[in-house]
Amino acid sequence: MYQMSDDLKAFRILNLRRFILLFVSWKINFKMPSKVYYNSACPVCNAGIKDQRKRMQDCGVNNIEWVDVHNNPDAVSEVESSLEQVRERLYVKDGKGQLNIGIDAFIHLWQQTPGQRWLARLFQLPVIRSLARVAYNGFAWLLYRWNRALKHW
DSSP states (O other), X not given: OOOOOHHHHHHHHHHHHHHHHHHHHHHHHOOOOEEEEEOTTSHHHHHHHHHHHHHHHHTTOOOEEEEETTTOGGGGGGGTSOHHHHHHSOEEXXXXXXXXXXXXXXXXXXXXXXXXXXXXXXXXXXXXXXXXXXXXXXXXXXXXXXXXXXXXX
């Protein structure tokens, strides 16, 4: 019967540990790209998205998929919402599949953008987040009605 030397056993254990560490580190660092669902038919929304997209690309953040629901209305099925809901508020599905809507969507994008991470930390403070959510939802509601009145879609 063949017996492995202690050196060979130690070598195999070391390689196994390295493989496990590499695999775990890859699993932790590997993320699916985030998807941003926005409405380009709204001029205010479109300008904001263009600016955020440029900021992120200028910082080297390229793992974002930008989905325009005006030109691709069937994409709303990916977030299990109506087209009108996605037209009214920004939606971001992160790499783990979690859906962020409204101010939470912006916070998610700011967290990934060097130079805007401080903004994400600020808006995550409980009182500020609550106030920002109310302000965002109110503004989004008004903006949606303004766009409908002007027949942007």
